Amino acid sequence: MDAAENGTPPASGRFATPLNRDVPPAAPGEFEPLRLRNLRVWPPVVLAPMAGVTNYPFRSLCREFGAGLYVSEMITARGYLNDNALTHLLASSPPEEQPRSIQVYGSDPVDVGEMVRRLVDDGVDHVDLNLGCPVRKVTSHGGGAAIPAKPRLMARLVRAMVGCAGDVPVTVKVRKGIDEGIDTHLDAGRVAQEEGASAIGLHARTAAQLYAGDADWGAVGELKAAVSIPVLGNGDVWEAWDALRLMRSTGCDGVIVGRGCLGRPWLFRELADVFDGRVPAPPPNLGGVVEVLRDHSERMMAFFGERMGLRQMRKWASWYTKGFRGSAAARGRLMRVETLPELLAVLGELDADEPFPLAAVRASRAKGGRTQRVRLPDGYLDDRDDDTPPRTPHSADELAAWERALQAG
Numbered sequence: 001m002d003a004a005e006n007g008t009p010p011a012s013g014r015f016a017t018p019l020n021r022d023v024p025p026a027a028p029g030e031f032e033p034l035r036l037r038n039l040r041v042w043p044p045v046v047l048a049p050m051a052g053v054t055n056y057p058f059r060s061l062c063r064e065f066g067a068g069l070y071v072s073e074m075i076t077a078r079g080y081l082n083d084n085a086l087t088h089l090l091a092s093s094p095p096e097e098q099p100r101s102i103q104v105y106g107s108d109p110v111d112v113g114e115m116v117r118r119l120v121d122d123g124v125d126h127v128d129l130n131l132g133c134p135v136r137k138v139t140s141h142g143g144g145a146a147i148p149a150k151p152r153l154m155a156r157l158v159r160a161m162v163g164c165a166g167d168v169p170v171t172v173k174v175r176k177g178i179d180e181g182i183d184t185h186l187d188a189g190r191v192a193q194e195e196g197a198s199a200i201g202l203h204a205r206t207a208a209q210l211y212a213g214d215a216d217w218g219a220v221g222e223l224k225a226a227v228s229i230p231v232l233g234n235g236d237v238w239e240a241w242d243a244l245r246l247m248r249s250t251g252c253d254g255v256i257v258g259r260g261c262l263g264r265p266w267l268f269r270e271l272a273d274v275f276d277g278r279v280p281a282p283p284p285n286l287g288g289v290v291e292v293l294r295d296h297s298e299r300m301m302a303f304f305g306e307r308m309g310l311r312q313m314r315k316w317a318s319w320y321t322k323g324f325r326g327s328a329a330a331r332g333r334l335m336r337v338e339t340l341p342e343l344l345a346v347l348g349e350l351d352a353d354e355p356f357p358l359a360a361v362r363a364s365r366a367k368g369g370r371t372q373r374v375r376l377p378d379g380y381l382d383d384r385d386d387d388t389p390p391r392t393p394h395s396a397d398e399l400a401a402w403e404r405a406l407q408a409g
């Protein structure tokens with residue numbers, strides 16, 4: 001069916017990609033707001049937690065384009081409880097950020113409970129538990145994506161968070177499983193529901209798949225059919241149209257958007273448009289993209305300080321300009337810029353009038369296509385009823401190495 005057949009005239013100059021040309025925007029009343037206890041989220045769109053990405057500056061930029069729920073990158077419970085300065089900076093945001101949403105990483109029920117208690121005292125509006133981290137250093141200790149393979153351990157973690165959260169909704173985010181042989185998402189759904197989680201997000205890939213290949217949206221539909229709490233589908237929402245396709249094909253209650261918004265924060269405007277029944281305007285040309293990049297840079301420098309903020313913009317500059325003519329050649333210089341004027345000078349050599357490249361819409365800007373063999377602790381799967389938390393690092397050195405692995409992962 002074409003947009004016109006759905007009652008919505010296609011906007012002139014509609015930016016239709018070959019894959020999504022025929023997806024109609026939402027019809028009135030077709031989708032409901034996502035409800036997480038007292039939080040009402042419309043459109044039912046969640047910015048995925050992404051380490052090194054979804055800090056306050058990026059969240060505030062995305063929010064200015066659209067609406068929905070914008071989750072922090074994972075904040076480690078140990079770093080937070082040990083008063084690590086960077087961990088606290090990453091968990092912080094000014095009072096105007098509302099709702100304020102934080103993803104917690106931890107594998108000790110006492111730690112995650114205590115962290116949630118402190119976050120709630122500090123005014124947080126939503127907490128999510130990361131149960132999908134595939135990083136070797138994490139799974140080899142029995143953390144992250146390894147946890148749902150031990151449902152009773154997962155239950156202890158969710159129970160601890162829910163018990164300390166009061167009225168604040170707690171959600172969990174999981175992967176489909178460890179690998180093709182060890183599926184965990186249905187067990188995780190059951191546990192999340194039994195322990196009082198307000199929703200479950202499913203990145204429909206296994207930990208072995210990392211970010212490679214296509215997400216298995218069929219697994220999202222399977223989870224939706226198995227639980228009564230809201231299910232958030234995640235994986236491969238590159239365009240606003242994909243969010244509609246994912247919800248229509250699985251019946252899920254909302255979508256989580258990860259890599260699609262890297263260097264494309266206006267994706268949240270496009271999402272708001274299609275959920276409200278409108279056809280989005282085409283994305284900005286290169287001149288418009290550079291303006292967004294300048295705004296993002298200023299937010300980053302205000303939050304992290306000029307040097308640290310701008311250094312992080314190097315990778316963003318290559319994400320924002322991906323697919324534009326001459327951007328590949330400029331990449332080396334972009335990776336060395338030290339100041340905002342230098343950054344803008346390199347970008348100023350490109351053609352500001354160049355339209356947004358179609359091929360860059362569905363291109364992954366982060367994480368390659370490699371897969372992995374997941375490392376678990378020796379004998380980890382021998383007793384899946386075991387609910388003993390894995391040992392988490394406690395010394396400052398151990399913790400610093402751990403935080404680095406998570407950020408890089």
Ligand SMILES: Cc1cc2nc3c(=O)[nH]c(=O)nc-3n(C[C@H](O)[C@H](O)[C@H](O)COP(=O)(O)O)c2cc1C
Nearest residue numbers: 048049050051074130203235236237257258259366
């Ligand atoms: C750079 C990067 C960092 C990520 N960090 C986290 C994280 O901190 N917590 C988490 O639950 N998932 C993390 N993820 C996974 C995403 O939240 C999401 O599940 C995944 O990218 C799949 O969605 P997508 O296909 O829309 O990108 C990260 C992904 C990327 C690309």
